Amino acid sequence: MELYLFIALLFMYLITAVAGTEITVRRIWTSAFILSFLLSAVTLFFMKLDNEEMMMKAETFNWCYLLYMFGSLCLALGCINLWMYRAGLRQILLNKEETPKE
Secondary structure (H helix, E strand, O other): OHHHHHHHHHHHHHHHHHHOOHHHHHHHHHHHHHHHHHHHHHHHHHHHHOHHHOOOOHHHHHHHHHHHHHHHHHHHHHHHHHHHOHHHHHHHHHOOOOOOOO
């Protein structure tokens, strides 16, 4: 299933790269990153909130714990990246010019 998702996103990127301008492509994919980042944060919050109701075998729980650990790590690193590149993100998302300033 992940392979199909990856292929679909690659296909969507190629379409937007051909059909849109550079700033439009940057806005679309930066917005998609931020949206998926927020969705991951909400998912991890609810996993942490409802951890008492998770009924599973030990080996399944180990995989779930690893996913939770790496998801939390990615969330922390994502927050750091959003903070470090906030000026660039603000310029991509809010700038009205057709070409971004380099």
